[in-house]
Amino acid sequence: MVHPVGLAGFLVAVLPLIATPGASLALLVQHVTDGGRRRALPVVLGTVTGLYVHAALAVAGLSALVMHSSVAFAAVRLVGAVYLIGLGLWTWRSASPHAAPAPRRRPRPRGTDSVYAQALLANVLNPKAASVYLTLVPQFVEPDRPLGGQILTLATAHALLIALWLTAWTFLVLRASHALRTPRFRRTAIRTTSAVLIALGIRSAVA
Template sequence: MIHWCATAGFLMAILPVIATPGAGMTLLVQHVTTGGRRRAVPVILGTATGLYAHATLAVAGLSALIMHSAQAFTVVKLAGAAYLVGLGVWTWHTATRPRPHQSADRPAPPASAGPPPPASADRPGRARSVYVQAVLANVLNPKAASIYLTLVPQFVVPGSSVAGQILGLATVHAVLMAVWLLTWTALLHRGAHLVREARFRRVVGRVSAVVLVALGVRAATA
Protein backbone atom coordinates (compact mmCIF):
# COMPACT_ATOMS: atom_id res chain seq x y z
CA MET A 1 0.00 0.00 0.00
CA ILE A 2 1.30 3.45 -0.92
CA HIS A 3 1.23 6.08 1.80
CA TRP A 4 1.31 9.34 -0.10
CA CYS A 5 2.37 11.55 2.83
CA ALA A 6 5.31 9.29 3.58
CA THR A 7 6.18 9.10 -0.11
CA ALA A 8 6.10 12.90 -0.45
CA GLY A 9 8.38 13.22 2.56
CA PHE A 10 10.76 10.68 1.08
CA LEU A 11 10.80 12.61 -2.20
CA MET A 12 11.85 15.78 -0.42
CA ALA A 13 14.52 13.94 1.55
CA ILE A 14 16.00 12.02 -1.39
CA LEU A 15 16.20 14.88 -3.91
CA PRO A 16 19.38 16.42 -2.44
CA VAL A 17 20.99 12.97 -2.43
CA ILE A 18 20.11 12.41 -6.09
CA ALA A 19 21.35 15.86 -7.09
CA THR A 20 24.72 15.23 -5.45
CA PRO A 21 27.17 14.07 -8.14
CA GLY A 22 28.24 10.50 -7.62
CA ALA A 23 29.55 7.47 -9.46
CA GLY A 24 26.33 7.07 -11.47
CA MET A 25 26.49 10.61 -12.81
CA THR A 26 30.19 10.25 -13.56
CA LEU A 27 29.59 7.05 -15.52
CA LEU A 28 26.73 8.69 -17.41
CA VAL A 29 28.81 11.66 -18.52
CA GLN A 30 31.72 9.45 -19.48
CA HIS A 31 29.74 6.94 -21.54
CA VAL A 32 27.26 9.35 -23.15
CA THR A 33 30.06 11.60 -24.37
CA THR A 34 31.91 8.65 -25.88
CA GLY A 35 29.05 6.48 -27.11
CA GLY A 36 25.99 8.69 -27.54
CA ARG A 37 22.59 8.81 -25.89
CA ARG A 38 22.05 5.06 -26.10
CA ARG A 39 24.80 4.57 -23.55
CA ALA A 40 22.58 6.24 -20.96
CA VAL A 41 20.22 3.24 -20.97
CA PRO A 42 22.61 0.67 -19.42
CA VAL A 43 23.85 3.26 -16.92
CA ILE A 44 20.30 4.04 -15.78
CA LEU A 45 19.27 0.37 -15.70
CA GLY A 46 22.39 -0.56 -13.77
CA THR A 47 21.84 2.23 -11.26
CA ALA A 48 18.20 1.17 -10.76
CA THR A 49 19.28 -2.45 -10.31
CA GLY A 50 21.72 -1.39 -7.62
CA LEU A 51 19.00 0.53 -5.79
CA TYR A 52 16.68 -2.48 -5.83
CA ALA A 53 19.55 -4.65 -4.58
CA HIS A 54 19.98 -2.36 -1.56
CA ALA A 55 16.22 -2.33 -0.98
CA THR A 56 16.10 -6.12 -1.12
CA LEU A 57 18.98 -6.40 1.32
CA ALA A 58 17.26 -3.95 3.62
CA VAL A 59 14.10 -6.05 3.52
CA ALA A 60 16.07 -9.20 4.25
CA GLY A 61 17.97 -7.53 7.05
CA LEU A 62 21.38 -8.27 5.56
CA SER A 63 22.27 -4.60 5.21
CA ALA A 64 21.49 -4.10 8.88
CA LEU A 65 23.87 -6.93 9.70
CA ILE A 66 26.61 -5.25 7.70
CA MET A 67 25.97 -1.86 9.27
CA HIS A 68 26.04 -3.32 12.79
CA SER A 69 29.21 -5.33 12.16
CA ALA A 70 32.19 -3.01 11.96
CA GLN A 71 34.32 -5.60 10.21
CA ALA A 72 31.70 -6.50 7.60
CA PHE A 73 30.96 -2.84 6.92
CA THR A 74 34.68 -2.10 6.53
CA VAL A 75 35.04 -4.93 4.03
CA VAL A 76 32.11 -3.63 1.95
CA LYS A 77 33.40 -0.07 2.16
CA LEU A 78 36.93 -1.00 1.08
CA ALA A 79 35.63 -3.23 -1.71
CA GLY A 80 33.54 -0.37 -3.07
CA ALA A 81 36.45 2.07 -2.73
CA ALA A 82 38.81 -0.31 -4.53
CA TYR A 83 36.31 -0.78 -7.35
CA LEU A 84 35.84 2.96 -7.85
CA VAL A 85 39.60 3.60 -7.81
CA GLY A 86 40.19 0.74 -10.26
CA LEU A 87 37.41 2.00 -12.51
CA GLY A 88 38.94 5.48 -12.39
CA VAL A 89 42.37 4.17 -13.39
CA TRP A 90 40.82 2.18 -16.23
CA THR A 91 38.85 5.25 -17.35
CA TRP A 92 42.01 7.40 -17.38
CA HIS A 93 43.82 4.77 -19.43
CA THR A 94 40.92 4.55 -21.89
CA ALA A 95 40.69 8.34 -22.22
CA THR A 96 44.41 8.80 -22.90
CA ARG A 97 44.73 5.87 -25.29
CA PRO A 98 44.44 7.02 -28.92
CA ARG A 99 41.68 5.38 -30.91
CA PRO A 100 42.66 3.71 -34.20
CA HIS A 101 40.02 5.59 -36.20
CA GLN A 102 41.20 8.90 -34.73
CA SER A 103 44.82 8.54 -35.80
CA ALA A 104 46.14 11.80 -37.21
CA ASP A 105 47.78 10.14 -40.22
CA ARG A 106 44.54 8.56 -41.44
CA PRO A 107 42.54 10.69 -43.86
CA ALA A 108 38.85 11.20 -43.23
CA PRO A 109 36.58 9.06 -45.42
CA PRO A 110 34.84 10.85 -48.30
CA ALA A 111 31.26 11.98 -47.82
CA SER A 112 30.07 9.49 -50.45
CA ALA A 113 31.54 6.54 -48.58
CA GLY A 114 28.27 6.04 -46.71
CA PRO A 115 27.70 5.78 -42.99
CA PRO A 116 30.51 4.36 -40.89
CA PRO A 117 30.17 0.85 -39.52
CA PRO A 118 28.62 0.53 -36.08
CA ALA A 119 31.09 1.40 -33.36
CA SER A 120 32.11 -1.29 -30.92
CA ALA A 121 30.65 0.92 -28.19
CA ASP A 122 27.17 0.13 -29.49
CA ARG A 123 27.56 -3.66 -29.44
CA PRO A 124 25.48 -5.64 -26.93
CA GLY A 125 28.62 -6.77 -25.13
CA ARG A 126 29.65 -3.17 -24.56
CA ALA A 127 26.19 -2.28 -23.24
CA ARG A 128 26.39 -5.21 -20.79
CA SER A 129 29.78 -3.99 -19.63
CA VAL A 130 28.44 -0.50 -18.94
CA TYR A 131 25.44 -2.02 -17.15
CA VAL A 132 27.69 -4.12 -14.90
CA GLN A 133 29.84 -1.08 -14.12
CA ALA A 134 26.77 0.89 -13.05
CA VAL A 135 25.44 -1.99 -10.93
CA LEU A 136 28.72 -2.49 -9.10
CA ALA A 137 29.26 1.24 -8.61
CA ASN A 138 25.91 1.37 -6.79
CA VAL A 139 25.92 -1.97 -4.97
CA LEU A 140 29.42 -1.40 -3.58
CA ASN A 141 28.54 2.10 -2.39
CA PRO A 142 28.03 2.13 1.42
CA LYS A 143 26.28 5.50 1.16
CA ALA A 144 23.54 3.95 -0.96
CA ALA A 145 23.17 1.14 1.60
CA SER A 146 22.92 3.64 4.44
CA ILE A 147 19.99 5.36 2.69
CA TYR A 148 17.94 2.20 3.03
CA LEU A 149 19.04 1.66 6.62
CA THR A 150 18.69 5.17 8.01
CA LEU A 151 16.53 7.26 5.70
CA VAL A 152 13.96 4.82 4.31
CA PRO A 153 12.83 3.43 7.72
CA GLN A 154 11.74 6.94 8.71
CA PHE A 155 9.06 6.80 6.00
CA VAL A 156 7.81 3.28 6.65
CA VAL A 157 4.32 3.37 8.16
CA PRO A 158 3.61 0.73 10.86
CA GLY A 159 0.74 -1.62 10.21
CA SER A 160 1.44 -2.13 6.51
CA SER A 161 3.74 -4.45 4.63
CA VAL A 162 7.30 -3.32 5.35
CA ALA A 163 8.67 -5.11 2.30
CA GLY A 164 6.07 -3.52 0.02
CA GLN A 165 6.75 -0.05 1.39
CA ILE A 166 10.54 -0.35 1.07
CA LEU A 167 10.30 -1.66 -2.49
CA GLY A 168 7.80 1.08 -3.28
CA LEU A 169 10.17 3.76 -1.99
CA ALA A 170 12.98 2.11 -3.96
CA THR A 171 10.84 2.46 -7.08
CA VAL A 172 10.32 6.15 -6.35
CA HIS A 173 14.07 6.51 -5.84
CA ALA A 174 14.84 4.68 -9.10
CA VAL A 175 12.33 6.75 -11.11
CA LEU A 176 13.69 10.03 -9.75
CA MET A 177 17.24 8.92 -10.46
CA ALA A 178 16.27 7.92 -14.01
CA VAL A 179 14.63 11.31 -14.63
CA TRP A 180 17.70 13.09 -13.29
CA LEU A 181 20.09 11.07 -15.46
CA LEU A 182 17.86 11.43 -18.53
CA THR A 183 17.81 15.19 -18.01
CA TRP A 184 21.59 15.26 -18.03
CA THR A 185 21.61 12.99 -21.07
CA ALA A 186 19.45 15.52 -22.95
CA LEU A 187 21.77 18.36 -21.90
CA LEU A 188 24.78 16.41 -23.10
CA HIS A 189 23.03 15.69 -26.40
CA ARG A 190 22.37 19.39 -26.93
CA GLY A 191 26.10 19.89 -26.72
CA ALA A 192 26.70 17.16 -29.33
CA HIS A 193 29.01 19.43 -31.32
CA LEU A 194 31.37 19.37 -28.36
CA VAL A 195 30.88 15.67 -27.73
CA ARG A 196 32.05 14.85 -31.26
CA GLU A 197 35.42 16.48 -30.62
CA ALA A 198 38.09 13.98 -29.61
CA ARG A 199 39.78 16.53 -27.37
CA PHE A 200 36.55 17.14 -25.44
CA ARG A 201 36.03 13.40 -24.96
CA ARG A 202 39.56 13.03 -23.63
CA VAL A 203 39.00 15.85 -21.16
CA VAL A 204 35.70 14.36 -20.02
CA GLY A 205 37.32 10.95 -19.65
CA ARG A 206 40.15 12.33 -17.55
CA VAL A 207 37.82 14.38 -15.37
CA SER A 208 35.59 11.32 -14.91
CA ALA A 209 38.62 9.27 -13.94
CA VAL A 210 39.70 11.81 -11.32
CA VAL A 211 36.16 11.99 -9.90
CA LEU A 212 35.90 8.20 -9.66
CA VAL A 213 39.25 7.94 -7.89
CA ALA A 214 38.25 10.77 -5.55
CA LEU A 215 34.96 9.02 -4.77
CA GLY A 216 36.86 5.83 -4.05
CA VAL A 217 39.31 7.59 -1.74
CA ARG A 218 36.46 9.34 0.06
CA ALA A 219 34.59 6.06 0.48
CA ALA A 220 37.71 4.42 1.94
CA THR A 221 38.43 7.22 4.38
CA ALA A 222 34.85 8.13 5.39
Protein backbone atom coordinates in the same frame (compact mmCIF):
# COMPACT_ATOMS: atom_id res chain seq x y z
CA MET B 1 1.49 1.14 0.40
CA VAL B 2 3.16 4.20 1.86
CA HIS B 3 1.03 7.19 2.83
CA PRO B 4 1.24 9.87 0.08
CA VAL B 5 2.55 12.42 2.57
CA GLY B 6 5.27 10.03 3.68
CA LEU B 7 6.16 9.24 0.07
CA ALA B 8 6.46 12.93 -0.78
CA GLY B 9 8.59 13.48 2.32
CA PHE B 10 10.89 10.64 1.32
CA LEU B 11 11.37 12.07 -2.18
CA VAL B 12 12.16 15.51 -0.75
CA ALA B 13 14.68 13.95 1.64
CA VAL B 14 16.40 11.82 -1.00
CA LEU B 15 16.52 14.49 -3.72
CA PRO B 16 19.68 16.21 -2.40
CA LEU B 17 21.43 12.83 -2.37
CA ILE B 18 20.44 12.24 -5.98
CA ALA B 19 21.48 15.74 -7.05
CA THR B 20 24.93 15.32 -5.50
CA PRO B 21 27.33 14.26 -8.30
CA GLY B 22 28.37 10.66 -7.87
CA ALA B 23 29.59 7.59 -9.70
CA SER B 24 26.36 7.11 -11.68
CA LEU B 25 26.44 10.62 -13.10
CA ALA B 26 30.15 10.34 -13.86
CA LEU B 27 29.59 7.09 -15.75
CA LEU B 28 26.63 8.59 -17.60
CA VAL B 29 28.63 11.58 -18.84
CA GLN B 30 31.49 9.36 -19.92
CA HIS B 31 29.41 6.82 -21.83
CA VAL B 32 27.04 9.31 -23.45
CA THR B 33 30.05 11.34 -24.55
CA ASP B 34 31.64 8.21 -25.96
CA GLY B 35 28.67 6.42 -27.51
CA GLY B 36 25.61 8.67 -27.63
CA ARG B 37 22.18 8.35 -26.09
CA ARG B 38 22.02 4.57 -26.47
CA ARG B 39 24.75 4.26 -23.84
CA ALA B 40 22.64 6.19 -21.30
CA LEU B 41 20.01 3.48 -20.92
CA PRO B 42 22.31 0.77 -19.47
CA VAL B 43 23.71 3.32 -16.99
CA VAL B 44 20.19 4.20 -15.83
CA LEU B 45 19.10 0.55 -15.70
CA GLY B 46 22.23 -0.48 -13.81
CA THR B 47 21.76 2.29 -11.26
CA VAL B 48 18.08 1.47 -10.79
CA THR B 49 18.83 -2.23 -10.41
CA GLY B 50 21.35 -1.35 -7.73
CA LEU B 51 18.66 0.51 -5.80
CA TYR B 52 16.40 -2.52 -5.86
CA VAL B 53 19.29 -4.69 -4.65
CA HIS B 54 19.72 -2.40 -1.64
CA ALA B 55 15.97 -2.40 -1.06
CA ALA B 56 15.86 -6.21 -1.17
CA LEU B 57 18.76 -6.44 1.27
CA ALA B 58 17.04 -4.00 3.58
CA VAL B 59 13.89 -6.10 3.55
CA ALA B 60 15.86 -9.25 4.26
CA GLY B 61 17.76 -7.61 7.05
CA LEU B 62 21.15 -8.29 5.52
CA SER B 63 22.03 -4.63 5.14
CA ALA B 64 21.23 -4.04 8.79
CA LEU B 65 23.68 -6.77 9.72
CA VAL B 66 26.41 -5.12 7.65
CA MET B 67 25.71 -1.67 9.02
CA HIS B 68 25.82 -2.92 12.63
CA SER B 69 29.08 -4.78 12.12
CA SER B 70 32.04 -2.42 11.87
CA VAL B 71 34.21 -5.10 10.28
CA ALA B 72 31.63 -6.03 7.65
CA PHE B 73 30.84 -2.40 6.90
CA ALA B 74 34.54 -1.58 6.52
CA ALA B 75 34.94 -4.54 4.15
CA VAL B 76 32.03 -3.41 1.96
CA ARG B 77 33.34 0.16 2.00
CA LEU B 78 36.83 -0.90 0.97
CA VAL B 79 35.57 -3.19 -1.80
CA GLY B 80 33.50 -0.35 -3.19
CA ALA B 81 36.42 2.06 -2.88
CA VAL B 82 38.78 -0.28 -4.70
CA TYR B 83 36.24 -0.80 -7.48
CA LEU B 84 35.68 2.94 -7.98
CA ILE B 85 39.40 3.71 -7.96
CA GLY B 86 40.11 0.85 -10.37
CA LEU B 87 37.30 1.96 -12.68
CA GLY B 88 38.63 5.53 -12.55
CA LEU B 89 42.17 4.42 -13.46
CA TRP B 90 40.88 2.25 -16.30
CA THR B 91 38.77 5.14 -17.59
CA TRP B 92 41.74 7.52 -17.44
CA ARG B 93 43.82 5.07 -19.44
CA SER B 94 41.10 4.91 -22.12
CA ALA B 95 41.60 8.64 -22.73
CA SER B 96 45.27 8.22 -23.63
CA PRO B 97 46.07 9.92 -26.95
CA HIS B 98 48.18 6.87 -27.83
CA ALA B 99 45.18 4.57 -27.62
CA ALA B 100 43.83 3.43 -30.94
CA PRO B 101 40.56 5.22 -31.83
CA ALA B 102 37.52 3.02 -31.98
CA PRO B 103 35.85 2.56 -35.38
CA ARG B 104 32.72 4.68 -35.78
CA ARG B 105 30.24 1.94 -36.57
CA ARG B 106 31.98 -1.17 -35.37
CA PRO B 107 29.45 -3.40 -33.57
CA ARG B 108 30.11 -3.88 -29.88
CA PRO B 109 27.78 -6.69 -28.84
CA ARG B 110 28.98 -6.79 -25.24
CA GLY B 111 29.34 -3.05 -24.75
CA THR B 112 25.87 -2.52 -23.32
CA ASP B 113 26.31 -5.38 -20.86
CA SER B 114 29.62 -3.90 -19.74
CA VAL B 115 28.14 -0.44 -19.15
CA TYR B 116 25.20 -1.95 -17.26
CA ALA B 117 27.55 -3.97 -15.05
CA GLN B 118 29.69 -0.93 -14.30
CA ALA B 119 26.68 1.13 -13.20
CA LEU B 120 25.22 -1.76 -11.21
CA LEU B 121 28.44 -2.46 -9.32
CA ALA B 122 29.10 1.23 -8.72
CA ASN B 123 25.73 1.43 -6.94
CA VAL B 124 25.70 -1.95 -5.18
CA LEU B 125 29.22 -1.49 -3.80
CA ASN B 126 28.40 1.96 -2.42
CA PRO B 127 27.68 1.57 1.33
CA LYS B 128 26.18 5.05 1.46
CA ALA B 129 23.50 3.93 -0.99
CA ALA B 130 22.73 1.05 1.36
CA SER B 131 22.54 3.42 4.31
CA VAL B 132 19.64 5.25 2.63
CA TYR B 133 17.50 2.16 3.16
CA LEU B 134 18.68 1.74 6.74
CA THR B 135 18.56 5.30 8.06
CA LEU B 136 16.17 7.22 5.81
CA VAL B 137 13.60 4.65 4.74
CA PRO B 138 12.65 3.58 8.31
CA GLN B 139 11.44 7.12 8.97
CA PHE B 140 8.78 6.80 6.28
CA VAL B 141 7.40 3.30 6.89
CA GLU B 142 4.78 2.16 9.35
CA PRO B 143 5.88 -0.85 11.43
CA ASP B 144 2.34 -2.16 11.80
CA ARG B 145 1.96 -2.59 8.03
CA PRO B 146 3.74 -5.03 5.65
CA LEU B 147 7.32 -3.81 5.45
CA GLY B 148 8.17 -5.33 2.07
CA GLY B 149 5.47 -3.49 0.15
CA GLN B 150 6.34 -0.16 1.74
CA ILE B 151 10.05 -0.47 0.99
CA LEU B 152 9.28 -1.56 -2.56
CA THR B 153 7.10 1.53 -3.04
CA LEU B 154 9.82 3.83 -1.73
CA ALA B 155 12.47 2.10 -3.83
CA THR B 156 10.32 2.48 -6.95
CA ALA B 157 9.80 6.17 -6.27
CA HIS B 158 13.54 6.53 -5.66
CA ALA B 159 14.32 4.69 -8.89
CA LEU B 160 11.94 6.84 -10.94
CA LEU B 161 13.39 10.04 -9.50
CA ILE B 162 17.00 9.08 -10.20
CA ALA B 163 16.04 7.83 -13.68
CA LEU B 164 14.50 11.22 -14.45
CA TRP B 165 17.59 12.96 -13.10
CA LEU B 166 19.97 10.91 -15.23
CA THR B 167 17.72 11.29 -18.29
CA ALA B 168 17.76 15.06 -17.88
CA TRP B 169 21.55 14.97 -17.73
CA THR B 170 21.60 12.81 -20.87
CA PHE B 171 19.78 15.48 -22.84
CA LEU B 172 22.07 18.18 -21.44
CA VAL B 173 25.10 16.22 -22.59
CA LEU B 174 23.58 15.54 -26.01
CA ARG B 175 22.83 19.22 -26.52
CA ALA B 176 26.56 19.79 -26.51
CA SER B 177 27.24 16.86 -28.85
CA HIS B 178 29.08 19.02 -31.39
CA ALA B 179 31.68 19.88 -28.74
CA LEU B 180 31.70 16.44 -27.18
CA ARG B 181 32.76 14.83 -30.46
CA THR B 182 36.10 16.66 -30.59
CA PRO B 183 39.02 14.46 -29.43
CA ARG B 184 40.30 17.13 -27.05
CA PHE B 185 36.97 17.59 -25.30
CA ARG B 186 36.43 13.84 -25.18
CA ARG B 187 39.78 13.31 -23.43
CA THR B 188 38.98 16.12 -21.00
CA ALA B 189 35.53 14.69 -20.22
CA ILE B 190 36.87 11.17 -19.72
CA ARG B 191 39.70 12.35 -17.47
CA THR B 192 37.27 14.46 -15.45
CA THR B 193 35.08 11.39 -15.04
CA SER B 194 38.13 9.41 -13.99
CA ALA B 195 39.08 12.00 -11.39
CA VAL B 196 35.54 11.98 -9.97
CA LEU B 197 35.49 8.19 -9.71
CA ILE B 198 38.91 8.08 -8.04
CA ALA B 199 37.93 10.86 -5.63
CA LEU B 200 34.72 9.02 -4.73
CA GLY B 201 36.70 5.86 -4.11
CA ILE B 202 39.21 7.62 -1.87
CA ARG B 203 36.42 9.36 0.03
CA SER B 204 34.65 6.06 0.56
CA ALA B 205 37.88 4.44 1.79
CA VAL B 206 38.70 7.12 4.34
CA ALA B 207 35.16 7.97 5.47
